[in-house]
Amino acid sequence: MAGLQLVNLTKRFGTTAAVYDFSLEVHDGELMCLLGPSGCGKTTTLRMIGGFATPDGGDILIEGHSVLALPPERRPTAMVFQRFNLWPHMTVTDNIAFGLRLRRLPAAAIHRKVGETLQLVGLPQAARKWPHQLSGGEQQRIAVARALVLEPKILLLDEPFSNLDARLRVRMREELKTLQRQVGITTVFVTHDQEEALTLADRIAVMNKGVMEQVDTPGVLYRRPQGLFVADFMGTMNFIRARYHRDRGALAGGQVGISARGDWHDGAVVTVAFRPEDVTFVDGDAGIPVQVRRVVNLGHYLEVTVDGSGVGAIKVFTDGQRPMSEGQSLNVHFRRILVYAEGLPLVEIEMPRLTHLRTAEEVVEGSPSV
Amino acid sequence: MSAVGEAVRERVGGLFWFWSVGAFRRSLPVLFLLGLAAFILGPLLSLILWAFAGRWFYPALLPQEFSLKWWDVVFGNRSVVNSIKYSLMTAPTVTLLSALICLPAAYAFARFQFPGRRFLLLSFLSANSFPKIGLYISIATLFYRLHLMTTFWGVVLIQLMGTLLFMIWIPTGTFRGINRSLEEAARDVGASGARTFFQITLPIAMPGLLVAGLFAFLAAFDEAQGTLIVGSPNYITMPVMMYTLVLNYPQPVGAVFSILLTLPSLVLLLLAQRLLRQGYLAAGYTL
Numbered sequence: 001m002a003g004l005q006l007v008n009l010t011k012r013f014g015t016t017a018a019v020y021d022f023s024l025e026v027h028d029g030e031l032m033c034l035l036g037p038s039g040c041g042k043t044t045t046l047r048m049i050g051g052f053a054t055p056d057g058g059d060i061l062i063e064g065h066s067v068l069a070l071p072p073e074r075r076p077t078a079m080v081f082q083r084f085n086l087w088p089h090m091t092v093t094d095n096i097a098f099g100l101r102l103r104r105l106p107a108a109a110i111h112r113k114v115g116e117t118l119q120l121v122g123l124p125q126a127a128r129k130w131p132h133q134l135s136g137g138e139q140q141r142i143a144v145a146r147a148l149v150l151e152p153k154i155l156l157l158d159e160p161f162s163n164l165d166a167r168l169r170v171r172m173r174e175e176l177k178t179l180q181r182q183v184g185i186t187t188v189f190v191t192h193d194q195e196e197a198l199t200l201a202d203r204i205a206v207m208n209k210g211v212m213e214q215v216d217t218p219g220v221l222y223r224r225p226q227g228l229f230v231a232d233f234m235g236t237m238n239f240i241r242a243r244y245h246r247d248r249g250a251l252a253g254g255q256v257g258i259s260a261r262g263d264w265h266d267g268a269v270v271t272v273a274f275r276p277e278d279v280t281f282v283d284g285d286a287g288i289p290v291q292v293r294r295v296v297n298l299g300h301y302l303e304v305t306v307d308g309s310g311v312g313a314i315k316v317f318t319d320g321q322r323p324m325s326e327g328q329s330l331n332v333h334f335r336r337i338l339v340y341a342e343g344l345p346l347v348e349i350e351m352p353r354l355t356h357l358r359t360a361e362e363v364v365e366g367s368p369s370v
Numbered sequence: 371m372s373a374v375g376e377a378v379r380e381r382v383g384g385l386f387w388f389w390s391v392g393a394f395r396r397s398l399p400v401l402f403l404l405g406l407a408a409f410i411l412g413p414l415l416s417l418i419l420w421a422f423a424g425r426w427f428y429p430a431l432l433p434q435e436f437s438l439k440w441w442d443v444v445f446g447n448r449s450v451v452n453s454i455k456y457s458l459m460t461a462p463t464v465t466l467l468s469a470l471i472c473l474p475a476a477y478a479f480a481r482f483q484f485p486g487r488r489f490l491l492l493s494f495l496s497a498n499s500f501p502k503i504g505l506y507i508s509i510a511t512l513f514y515r516l517h518l519m520t521t522f523w524g525v526v527l528i529q530l531m532g533t534l535l536f537m538i539w540i541p542t543g544t545f546r547g548i549n550r551s552l553e554e555a556a557r558d559v560g561a562s563g564a565r566t567f568f569q570i571t572l573p574i575a576m577p578g579l580l581v582a583g584l585f586a587f588l589a590a591f592d593e594a595q596g597t598l599i600v601g602s603p604n605y606i607t608m609p610v611m612m613y614t615l616v617l618n619y620p621q622p623v624g625a626v627f628s629i630l631l632t633l634p635s636l637v638l639l640l641l642a643q644r645l646l647r648q649g650y651l652a653a654g655y656t657l
Contacts, residue, residue, distance in 0.1 A: 052554055072557040079558045084549035087556070089573045098569075099559030143555075150559060 003028045004049065004154050004186060009058035011044050011210075018044045020210045022058070026154075031180050031187045033197040036207035037233070042190045043158055045207070049188060050079045050156050062153055078147035079156040083163050085143035086131035092118075092142050093127045099150045117149040120179065137168045144176070148183060155180075155187040161196070173199055194234050198222065206230050224348065228340050231273050238279070238314050240272045248355065250339065253310030256288055259353035260339050271340045276303070276317040278335040287331035288356055290314065295324045306332060310356075420625035440622040444615075444630070453611035454630065457591060460522070460607060461634075464529045464590035465583055471530075472537035473579065477571075479538070480545035494538045497531050506596045513600060520604040528596035533586035540585065544578030545571070584642050588635055 004026040011019040019041040026032040034042040047053040049060055051072035059066050067075050086095050093114055100110045118124045121141040131139055140160050147155055157176075161169045177200055180187050191197050197204045198218045205215040206229075214226045225231035232239070242250035244264040248257040250272055258272055290308035297320070304316045304324055314332065318324070333354060339347040388394045420426070424437030444450050478484075479491055497505070509528065510519065518524035548571060556566040572579075594609035602610065608631050616624045 050554075050558060052557075072554070073560045073562060077558070079555070081551040081555060084551045085555055087552060087570055087574070098556070098561075102560045102565075146555075146559065 003063065004188065005059075005061040005064075006045070006049070007059040007061065009045065009048060009060065010056050011041070011048060011053060012056050017210050019048070019055075022207075022210070022212055024205055024212065024215060026186055026188060029184045029186055030202045031177070031189060031200060033201035033204045034188060034190045034207060035194060035197040035201075035204050035233075036192065036213075038192055040207040041210035042192075042207050044210075046079075046156050046158050046188060046190045049154065050077050051075045052079075076153035077156055078150055078152035078154075079158065080140070080143045080147050080160045082159045085146075086134075086139055088131050090131075091127075092123075092129050092131065092134070095131070095142060096146045096149050099146070103150075113149055117145045120148065120183075121145045122175070136164050137172055140164070140172065141175075144179070148179075148185070153186065155185045157187065157189045159191055160189075162191070162193070169196070176200065198234075206233060208233075224338070224346065226346060228271060228273070231338065231340070236276050236315055236317075237273050238276065240311050240314075242270050242272050244268045244270050244341075249353075253312075255310030255356060256308075257355035258334075258337065259355075260337070260347065260349055262339060262341065262347040263344060264341050268341055272337050273340060274334050274337045276315040278337070279314060279316040279318075280333050280335060281316075281318065281322060282331050282333045285331070286354075287333040288354055290330055290332050292324055292326055292328040292330060295326060306330065308332070417625050417628055420622050421629050423622055440620075440626045443619070443623055444626045449606065450611060450615070450627070453606045453608050456525075456601075456605050457608040458634075460525050460529060460597075460605075461587055461591040464526050464533060465587045467526065468530055468533040468537045468586050468590075469579075469583060472534060473541055476538050476541035477545050477567075479542040491538070491542070494535050498535055502595055506599045509596075510599050519600060520602070522605060525597050525601040525605045525607070528600045529590040529593045531596070532589045532593055536582050536585040536589060540582035541575065541579055544575045544582075547578075548574050580642055584638050587638060591634060592631075 006022055006024045009019055009022040010017060022041070022045060024032070034045060036042050044053055048055050051067070051070060051074075055068070060068055062076055067077075086092075087098070090098065096114045096117060097110050100113060105113070114127070115124070118127055121144055123138060123141055123145070126134060126138060126142065131142070134142065143160070144157075160176075161172045164172060173196060176189075189197075189200060191200075198221075201218055203215060203217050204221050206213040206221065208229050214221060214230050216224075221230065222234055225234055225237075228239075231237050240252045240256075240258075242252040242256075242258065244260070244262070244267065245251045245257070246266045249259040249261075250270050251257055252272065260270070260272070262270075264270060288308050288311060290306040290311070292304060293307045293313065294305040296303040296305075302318050302320045302324060304318060306314050306316060308314070316332065334352055335350070337349050337352050339349065419433060421440065422436050422438070423433035424435035424439060426433035426435075479487065506528065509531075513519045513524050513527075518527065552574065553566050553570055556570045557563070561569065592609055594607075594612070597605070597607050598610045598613070601607065606614075608627070612624070612627060612631065615627050
């Protein structure tokens with residue numbers, strides 16, 4: 001088992017940088033997700049680790065040794081591709097045994113290892129089958145088996161489940177997670193699906209336009225996204241553009257004051273962000289008055305879209321205890337907000353004080369907490 | 371509307387009453403298929419009849435007498451036997467040579483980006499876009515100077531030209547159709563580039579390459595114009611011989627020779643079908 005270090009990795013295609021100055025340390029036995037929208041350079045990064053793309057700058061270290069000079073066949077990595085993994089002219093056994101035969105292992109050892117690995121991925125009955133006789137999910141499991149049988153130091157997975165249907169994808173995730181824990185192999189998993197990353201990863205590295213945005217555990221990444229990109233990309237987030245006013249805090253649409261303290265200069269443009277589950281409905285005059293626009297029942301919770309002057313449309317997740325109907329007038333409050341400003345660190349505020357400036361005269365209402 | 375319709379149906383329906391009879395309507399597709407079969411197989415059937423006819427005079431529908439005497443005539447003729455020998459020498463040589471030259475080129479066309487790639491690929495069409503006979507005459511003047519006229523290798527070269535298109539275009543498509551990740555997966559588990567090509571890419575491409583080889587063989591085997599100009603009088607292959615036989619011998623000799631000329635194509639076609647049918651590619655390798 002071994003750690004992986006990427007040091008200032010850069011890759012250019014023509015004049016554009018697909019990956020730029022990318023540094024990341026993956027610990028021994030860790031499952032790291034590279035997450036980002038398509039074209040963000042995550043697959044290119046993975047291909048550079050596997051040896052299928054040559055970086056224009058930087059270094060890749062496995063167990064502290066640079067592997068840059070090694071071709072893919074000499075690197076201690078094993079890759080599972082998005083699709084077209086298995087060689088169609090070989091049986092499952094031959095597919096898995098191919099690498100072992102190249103290493104000139106005795107036939108008995110090959111037989112034993114193939115059997116063990118098939119057992120590990122839960123497909124012992126597939127040994128004599130041909131790839132085309134397997135379902136998509138089974139093919140990907142065999143591909144994982146083929147990668148693991150060589151006991152690589154690093155396992156690389158390039159969106160291996162993206163071609164499977166939703167239900168199977170969720171099951172394969174859980175299986176992979178269990179398998180990875182069992183084997184304890186250092187793993188880099190590329191995906192554009194934030195839900196997949198959140199459920200699988202020990203840590204997630206979010207990439208955008210070839211640059212690392214943030215690397216953190218799923219919990220931290222969800223709770224404290226360090227930039228607007230990550231905030232927007234991970235889960236659902238509401239954004240309100242506001243202008244900072246020294247006395248009134250962040251002023252949204254000139255009507256809603258949100259008590260926020262930060263190192264912003266007077267008149268600075270800030271973005272207030274909050275999760276739909278951090279919006280609460282309050283009784284009386286407290287909070288911001290809004291109207292219910294749409295109610296969508298998602299089974300275990302309601303997704304309510306509300307609209308208020310100054311704040312625009314806001315998504316709210318609520319448990320459906322309180323009856324909701326379209327057109328209804330309500331007051332909302334925020335449990336927790338994040339305030340972003342260009343070039344300045346994120347400010348996190350619990351239970352912010354909200355003020356609503358109605359028409360010309362200023363009415364100040366205390367929020368329940370203050 | 372209904373009045374006019376009624377009138378029409380009365381008139382027409384009277385004439386085409388059988389149209390509404392179920393048995394007739396059901397038999398239509400069968401009749402059509404029989405007609406098609408007659409159109410395709412009819413000439414072949416008459417060829418076979420002619421080849422085995424001893425005596426066949428008008429107006430008999432079938433020969434009055436069957437015999438193998440025309441086969442004796444064909445196999446008794448030394449120049450005919452020689453033409454079979456030459457054909458069986460040149461066509462396989464051309465196919466192998468064509469594969470040797472074209473397959474690496476096809477792989478390069480499919481896998482590498484290089485300047486002029488499209489232009490070069492299209493250039494292989496050019497040999498087929500000119501009137502062949504004019505091209506052959508100008509090539510012949512070149513071959514005279516190179517002392518290739520009436521030589522075995524001259525014939526091989528001229529036949530090679532007609533195979534290039536098949537041997538470049540079909541394998542290029544085949545190689546391009548093989549997903550790169552199949553090759554990368556092999557590199558990943560420790561195979562060198564050469565081993566990956568021979569153990570992964572080539573076997574997967576085989577059905578397509580066999581088809582290309584079949585087309586190339588048939589193109590070489592059936593080539594007559596160029597071979598006539600370059601090869602004669604020393605190297606008369608079967609298709610060239612055909613001209614002589616048709617012009618100078620009774621009709622059954624031509625029929626016998628036609629059958630001989632068809633045999634290799636037929637055998638190869640059946641062989642290819644068997645090879646292709648057991649293919650994993652036909653089985654729909656999906657994900």
